[in-house]
Amino acid sequence: MVDYKLKEIFDKGLFRGVIKFDEPMAAHTSLRLGGPAEVMVFPEDLASLQNVLHAATGEKIPVFVFGAGTNLLVTDTGIEGVVISLRDFRDVGFTGETDGSSVVIHAGAGTPLAGILHFAQKNGCSGIEALAGIPGYLGGAVYMNAGSFGVEMKDVLVSVTVMNGSGEVSMLGRDKMDFSYRQSNLPEGPVILSADIALGRDKPEEIAGRMKEFLQRKKNTQPLGEPSAGCVFKNPEGDAAGRLIEAAGCKGMRTGDVEVSSVHANYFINKGRAKCADFIGLMEAVKERVREQSGIILEPEITIVGKK
Ligand SMILES: Cc1cc2nc3c(=O)[nH]c(=O)nc-3n(C[C@H](O)[C@H](O)[C@H](O)COP(=O)(O)OP(=O)(O)OC[C@H]3O[C@@H](n4cnc5c(N)ncnc54)[C@H](O)[C@@H]3O)c2cc1C
CATH class of the missing domain: 3.30.43.10 (Uridine Diphospho-n-acetylenolpyruvylglucosamine Reductase, domain 2)
Known part of the structure; x- marks a missing residue:
């Protein structure tokens, strides 16, 4: 036990x-x-x-x-x-490092990404506006290399502080994290404690304007108010998983209480008392239909965890 x-x-x-x-x-x-x-x-x-x-x-x-x-x-x-x-590892501030045109923000892994965006906007720090609307904490965003509208965490990350299984703390530069699409590697893992990100300078009202615009685009195209885990599948090279799923006629498909969103086909929604088994069943069914229709094999973007 x-x-x-x-x-x-x-x-x-x-x-x-x-x-x-x-x-x-x-x-x-x-x-x-x-x-x-x-x-x-x-x-x-x-x-x-x-x-x-x-x-x-x-x-x-x-x-x-x-x-x-x-x-x-x-x-x-x-x-x-x-x-x-890591929800209690929550703080955000400046490191003091600057070369005149850029600044470095330091934040704890449990700081909500939205809080960092707000801090950056208020203080005239630009570069992560396109991430507006991504839920979750900084640690998860770094680990997943979260991104939207062409901006990813790896574009602004300077370094992370990590703790290994023995409780030892060390610092890793961005180049050590082997970032790729919605993926990273933590050689010294497993815990990201905090991260430093470098941002440029702009007027707070200009930054706020861009954040509002990006958020509105998301609100128009994604079911942000319903229980989901964001995009289920990764976008294959040169295409969008949502477009392929929709083209395969999967919008509205349902297994148990899990449904392919009618707003954005790459979002699966928990309509009530959804089970993980139903979610995985629906993923398989959608994947198969997309393969039949386009020949493309979709890969999961969500992280599946737990006993089989
Ligand atoms: C409505 C909605 C919209 C979304 N939109 C987007 C989007 O536009 N772009 C995008 O990229 N994602 C999007 N997502 C997915 C998700 O929000 C991001 O991947 C987010 O960055 C995950 O952060 P989290 O803190 O919730 O991580 P979790 O879901 O808790 O964990 C994700 C992974 O990160 C690891 N992890 C978490 N914290 C740490 C840490 N401190 N140290 C080491 N590993 C850690 C976990 O072990 C797990 O493997 C969306 C999700 C929803 C629900």
Whole structure:
């Protein structure tokens, strides 16, 4: 039992923060589905995070690092081991580094991306306006190399601070993270603690105008108010997964309570009491139809996690 193996650090005051056992992941994911995590912890400080990671590694307990759960599909049987939420690693400010035309912002992994965009706009820092409307935390955005309208996290990232399984902290430059489309690699992994991003300068009102425009474009084309995990499939080279899914006649297709959005075909919506098994079933059915129609094999963009 994971709770028993981690008992020592919880009992001996080596952990500050919230601990939940058998915690339903449906309560934490934007899709509102997913079985329980054996243990979910919300460390409040670096030492607590270090102690949990160190103990889990020593006991060979699997660890899953959790952001805001906006890109996750958690299986119905849930997640084995310990799920670590970084929601309390939340701060944003300037590092003081500047070359006159650019500034560097430092933020904790649990800072909502929207909060960083707001901070940047208010302070006349430009470069991430196109990310307006992407939910989730900074750690998840960096790990997923989140992006929209041609801008990705890798374009502005300078470095990340990470913690490895033994609790050791180090800094990684952008070039060490092996970024590609909605993907990165954390050689020193597994936890991103914070990141530095470099932005240019512009008038706050100009930045606000662009953010508003990008957000409006998203609101017009994406079902932002309904429970989803964003785009289900990656865009294949030179095409858009949403266009291919729509062309294959999949809009409105449904398995159980999961439905292909009629607003944007690459979004699958939880219409009520959706199960992960239904979601995966619908993914397979859509993938097959797209393959029959276009010969293209779609790859998942969402992260599937949990016991099979
Ligand atoms: C309505 C909607 C719209 C969306 N629009 C976009 C879009 O336009 N562009 C886009 O790219 N994405 C989009 N997404 C997907 C999602 O919001 C992004 O991928 C987001 O960056 C994920 O962040 P998160 O904090 O929720 O990560 P999570 O979903 O919690 O985790 C995602 C992955 O990151 C890892 N991770 C999270 N935090 C850390 C950390 N601190 N250290 C190490 N690993 C970590 C997790 O282990 C997991 O593998 C959208 C999602 C929704 C629901």
